[in-house]
Amino acid sequence: MRIISNLFYFSLSLLFFIINFASYSYAIGNVDWVLLKENNEGKEWLDKGSIKELPNNEISVLTKFFKNPTNSGDDGELSLYVMRINCDEKKFKDTSINGIPQFNSKWRTSNDDELIDVVIENSCSDLLMDKNDF
DSSP, X not given: OHHHHHHHHHXXXXXXXXXXXXXXXXXXXXXXXXEEEEOSSEEEEEEGGGOEEETTTEEEEEEEEEEOOSSTTOOOEEEEEEEEEETTTTEEEEEEETXXXXXXXXXXXXXXXXXXXXXXXXXXXXXXXXXXXX
Protein backbone atom coordinates (compact mmCIF):
# COMPACT_ATOMS: atom_id res chain seq x y z
CA MET A 1 0.00 0.00 0.00
CA ARG A 2 2.89 2.35 0.77
CA ILE A 3 4.31 1.82 -2.73
CA ILE A 4 1.00 2.81 -4.33
CA SER A 5 0.79 5.88 -2.12
CA ASN A 6 4.34 6.94 -3.03
CA LEU A 7 3.66 6.33 -6.71
CA PHE A 8 0.51 8.42 -6.51
CA TYR A 9 2.30 11.36 -4.85
CA PHE A 10 5.20 11.12 -7.29
CA SER A 11 2.78 11.18 -10.24
CA LEU A 12 0.90 14.12 -8.77
CA SER A 13 4.15 16.04 -8.21
CA LEU A 14 5.26 15.30 -11.75
CA LEU A 15 1.93 16.52 -13.12
CA PHE A 16 2.20 19.81 -11.20
CA PHE A 17 5.77 20.25 -12.44
CA ILE A 18 4.76 19.71 -16.08
CA ILE A 19 1.78 22.05 -15.83
CA ASN A 20 3.85 24.73 -14.13
CA PHE A 21 6.55 24.80 -16.83
CA ALA A 22 4.42 24.07 -19.89
CA SER A 23 4.23 26.84 -22.47
CA TYR A 24 0.74 28.19 -22.79
CA SER A 25 -1.14 28.14 -26.07
CA TYR A 26 -1.51 31.46 -27.81
CA ALA A 27 -4.20 30.14 -30.19
CA ILE A 28 -6.89 30.55 -27.56
CA GLY A 29 -7.23 34.28 -28.21
CA ASN A 30 -8.86 36.08 -31.09
CA VAL A 31 -8.15 34.99 -34.62
CA ASP A 32 -7.85 37.21 -37.68
CA TRP A 33 -9.72 35.25 -40.35
CA VAL A 34 -9.34 36.62 -43.87
CA LEU A 35 -11.34 35.10 -46.73
CA LEU A 36 -8.74 34.38 -49.40
CA LYS A 37 -10.75 32.75 -52.16
CA GLU A 38 -14.12 31.27 -53.01
CA ASN A 39 -14.78 28.89 -55.89
CA ASN A 40 -17.10 26.01 -56.81
CA GLU A 41 -15.36 23.71 -54.32
CA GLY A 42 -15.77 26.04 -51.33
CA LYS A 43 -14.19 28.89 -49.39
CA GLU A 44 -10.69 29.19 -47.93
CA TRP A 45 -9.74 31.43 -44.99
CA LEU A 46 -6.37 32.21 -43.43
CA ASP A 47 -5.76 33.31 -39.84
CA LYS A 48 -3.24 36.09 -40.42
CA GLY A 49 -2.31 36.09 -36.74
CA SER A 50 -1.31 32.43 -36.82
CA ILE A 51 1.58 32.73 -39.27
CA LYS A 52 4.73 31.57 -37.49
CA GLU A 53 8.19 31.51 -38.98
CA LEU A 54 10.06 28.20 -38.77
CA PRO A 55 13.60 27.21 -39.82
CA ASN A 56 14.48 26.56 -43.49
CA ASN A 57 12.14 29.29 -44.83
CA GLU A 58 9.10 27.35 -43.62
CA ILE A 59 6.03 28.67 -41.88
CA SER A 60 3.09 27.30 -39.92
CA VAL A 61 -0.41 28.67 -40.53
CA LEU A 62 -3.99 28.03 -39.44
CA THR A 63 -6.55 27.78 -42.24
CA LYS A 64 -10.26 27.15 -42.43
CA PHE A 65 -11.94 25.46 -45.40
CA PHE A 66 -15.67 25.26 -46.05
CA LYS A 67 -16.48 22.54 -48.56
CA ASN A 68 -19.60 23.38 -50.53
CA PRO A 69 -22.42 20.85 -50.23
CA THR A 70 -22.49 18.22 -52.97
CA ASN A 71 -26.21 17.49 -52.56
CA SER A 72 -28.98 19.99 -51.99
CA GLY A 73 -29.76 18.36 -48.62
CA ASP A 74 -26.21 18.74 -47.29
CA ASP A 75 -25.01 21.67 -45.17
CA GLY A 76 -21.42 21.55 -46.36
CA GLU A 77 -18.40 20.77 -44.24
CA LEU A 78 -16.10 23.09 -42.28
CA SER A 79 -12.55 21.96 -41.49
CA LEU A 80 -9.61 23.56 -39.68
CA TYR A 81 -6.06 22.84 -40.81
CA VAL A 82 -2.68 23.67 -39.36
CA MET A 83 -0.38 23.66 -42.37
CA ARG A 84 3.38 23.71 -42.58
CA ILE A 85 4.50 25.46 -45.77
CA ASN A 86 7.92 25.48 -47.42
CA CYS A 87 7.95 28.89 -49.11
CA ASP A 88 10.98 28.10 -51.32
CA GLU A 89 9.57 24.90 -52.79
CA LYS A 90 5.87 25.91 -52.62
CA LYS A 91 5.05 22.64 -50.84
CA PHE A 92 2.87 22.00 -47.81
CA LYS A 93 1.80 19.35 -45.37
CA ASP A 94 -1.11 19.27 -42.96
CA THR A 95 0.18 18.87 -39.42
CA SER A 96 -3.30 18.95 -37.86
CA ILE A 97 -6.81 18.49 -39.23
CA ASN A 98 -9.69 19.54 -36.98
CA GLY A 99 -7.36 19.36 -33.98
CA ILE A 100 -6.12 15.84 -34.75
CA PRO A 101 -2.33 15.69 -35.27
CA GLN A 102 -1.19 14.24 -38.60
CA PHE A 103 2.11 12.68 -37.57
CA ASN A 104 2.88 10.93 -40.86
CA SER A 105 1.93 13.70 -43.28
CA LYS A 106 4.19 14.07 -46.30
CA TRP A 107 5.26 17.16 -48.21
CA ARG A 108 3.02 17.74 -51.26
CA THR A 109 2.48 20.24 -54.02
CA SER A 110 -0.89 21.90 -54.41
CA ASN A 111 -1.53 19.90 -57.59
CA ASP A 112 -3.01 23.11 -59.07
CA ASP A 113 -5.63 23.43 -56.32
CA GLU A 114 -6.25 27.17 -56.45
CA LEU A 115 -7.43 27.31 -52.82
CA ILE A 116 -4.18 25.79 -51.55
CA ASP A 117 -2.16 27.94 -53.97
CA VAL A 118 -3.72 31.11 -52.57
CA VAL A 119 -2.92 30.03 -48.99
CA ILE A 120 0.72 29.38 -49.89
CA GLU A 121 1.03 32.63 -51.85
CA ASN A 122 -0.58 34.84 -49.19
CA SER A 123 1.16 33.23 -46.22
CA CYS A 124 4.63 33.37 -47.74
CA SER A 125 4.16 36.93 -49.00
CA ASP A 126 3.03 38.02 -45.51
CA LEU A 127 6.19 36.50 -44.09
CA LEU A 128 8.33 38.42 -46.60
CA MET A 129 6.49 41.66 -45.82
CA ASP A 130 7.05 41.18 -42.08
CA LYS A 131 10.78 40.60 -42.66
CA ASN A 132 11.02 43.76 -44.78
CA ASP A 133 9.39 45.86 -42.04
CA PHE A 134 12.54 45.54 -39.93
